[in-house]
Amino acid sequence: MSTRYESAKQMYAKYGIDTDAVIEKLKNVPLSMHCWQGDDVIGFDHDGPLTGGIQTTGNYPGKATTPEQLLADMDKAMSLCPGKKKLNVHACYAIFEDGEFADRDKLEPKHFKKWVEFAKKRNMGIDFNPTFFSHPMVKNGLTLSSPDKDVRDFWIEHGKACIRISEYFAKETGVPCVMNIWTGDGYKDVPADRMGPRMRYKDSIEKILEEPFDKNLVKPCVESKVFGIGVEAYTVGSAEFTLSFAASHNGCLPLMDNGHYHPTEVVSDKIPALLCFFPEVALHITRGIRWDSDHVLILDDETKEMAKEIVRCNALDRVYMALDYFDASINRISAWVVGFRSWQKALLNAMLTPNELLKDLQDKSEFTKLMMLHEELKLMPLGDVWEEYCRSCGVAGDASWFDEIEKYEKEVLSKR
Numbered sequence: 001m002s003t004r005y006e007s008a009k010q011m012y013a014k015y016g017i018d019t020d021a022v023i024e025k026l027k028n029v030p031l032s033m034h035c036w037q038g039d040d041v042i043g044f045d046h047d048g049p050l051t052g053g054i055q056t057t058g059n060y061p062g063k064a065t066t067p068e069q070l071l072a073d074m075d076k077a078m079s080l081c082p083g084k085k086k087l088n089v090h091a092c093y094a095i096f097e098d099g100e101f102a103d104r105d106k107l108e109p110k111h112f113k114k115w116v117e118f119a120k121k122r123n124m125g126i127d128f129n130p131t132f133f134s135h136p137m138v139k140n141g142l143t144l145s146s147p148d149k150d151v152r153d154f155w156i157e158h159g160k161a162c163i164r165i166s167e168y169f170a171k172e173t174g175v176p177c178v179m180n181i182w183t184g185d186g187y188k189d190v191p192a193d194r195m196g197p198r199m200r201y202k203d204s205i206e207k208i209l210e211e212p213f214d215k216n217l218v219k220p221c222v223e224s225k226v227f228g229i230g231v232e233a234y235t236v237g238s239a240e241f242t243l244s245f246a247a248s249h250n251g252c253l254p255l256m257d258n259g260h261y262h263p264t265e266v267v268s269d270k271i272p273a274l275l276c277f278f279p280e281v282a283l284h285i286t287r288g289i290r291w292d293s294d295h296v297l298i299l300d301d302e303t304k305e306m307a308k309e310i311v312r313c314n315a316l317d318r319v320y321m322a323l324d325y326f327d328a329s330i331n332r333i334s335a336w337v338v339g340f341r342s343w344q345k346a347l348l349n350a351m352l353t354p355n356e357l358l359k360d361l362q363d364k365s366e367f368t369k370l371m372m373l374h375e376e377l378k379l380m381p382l383g384d385v386w387e388e389y390c391r392s393c394g395v396a397g398d399a400s401w402f403d404e405i406e407k408y409e410k411e412v413l414s415k416r
């Protein structure tokens with residue numbers, strides 16, 4: 001234990017915070033790491049481009065192109081991050097063996113056996129996502145809301161298959177599986193009918209959820225979005241649509257991606273609003289810049305504020321947290337690690353905040369003192385507790401983890 005940690009511990013103790021207890025608690029908060037950062041959201045089941053109104057930009061060398069590479073890269077990334085990990089897998093990352101292939105509507109648990117083996121070995125749960133993009137059955141940008149019944153039926157079957165796979169993940173790992181439904185369905189230009197696609201979308205998701213599953217094992221979510229690239233005028237799964245869907249369908253959770261709102265809206269304010277009504281909610285944690293840009297998460301103010309809300313609301317066990325960004329312009333493994341560590345820092349910062357004291361000042365209308373404390377707390381020695389947290393998780397607390405990235409880039413990535 002360093003003397004810096006000892007002195008930080010005393011400083012936090014003055015505010016009634018037990019840093020040792022915080023460190024122990026944080027170690028058990030799971031954060032889902034998204035497999036799609038490693039290969040620019042391509043997956044293993046198609047040769048076509050990324051569609052669905054999302055895009056990766058950049059051409060940094062060394063991206064994973066095989067399951068073996070992707071799993072090795074994720075392993076490397078995870079080894080440099082403190083805290084409890086969960087895997088987040090997309091359906092397009094099915095791993096087919098011996099020349100076998102199954103289309104999205106025919107996927108089976110066995111196509112994800114390798115992911116289960118990987119997760120089990122590392123004592124992790126798995127979250128899952130049906131992939132409603134990058135596929136020829138996306139017709140005119142539409143899937144579950146398409147006017148074409150064959151298109152809808154194909155994607156409904158995909159959703160149902162994904163529920164079965166999610167339940168398999170939960171049973172195998174012993175950890176509930178969060179299954180997130182997101183589609184890029186929408187229109188580039190002003191639509192002539194806004195309600196029709198939404199009614200079809202509603203009906204299709206309802207049909208998917210007719211697939212029997214144990215609500216304790218599978219947590220279906222619906223993710224909203226304000227717009228996508230090439231889908232600027234109208235998104236079927238808007239905020240109001242998905243929130244209302246989740247609110248009116250027992251067992252379905254709302255999923256908020258903080259890159260999916262108008263730029264002055266903040267998810268930190270939406271978290272406590274939803275927690276008043278939903279037993280559980282899910283998050284995609286990202287960093288939007290101007291548009292839905294999916295930049296790597298950093299420790300900026302809104303990131304800190306979102307973590308604070310989860311902690312203040314005592315909701316660490318009610319909010320499923322998952323990273324969701326993709327950057328192809330920098331080392332992809334470093335991108336994973338920077339984002340994962342940033343959210344860990346944000347949670348640590350939130351847990352080291354004397355929330356009860358601050359709430360009390362608010363309730364007593366002592367706003368002068370509240371503002372003063374908010375400001376003073378910003379310079380508390382978070383970094384010293386961070387170092388100790390990382391040390392106790394067996395990872396570097398300083399920038400030296402990057403040596404591993406450089407070594408891996410030289411020895412592995414540059415040879416791909």
Ligand code: RNT
Binds near residue numbers: 036054225257292324
């Ligand atoms: C897209 C959504 C969605 C995807 C992943 C790959 O805007 O955020 O969650 O990022 O499904």
Ligand code: ZN
Binds near residue numbers: 223257284324
């Ligand atoms: Zn998302």
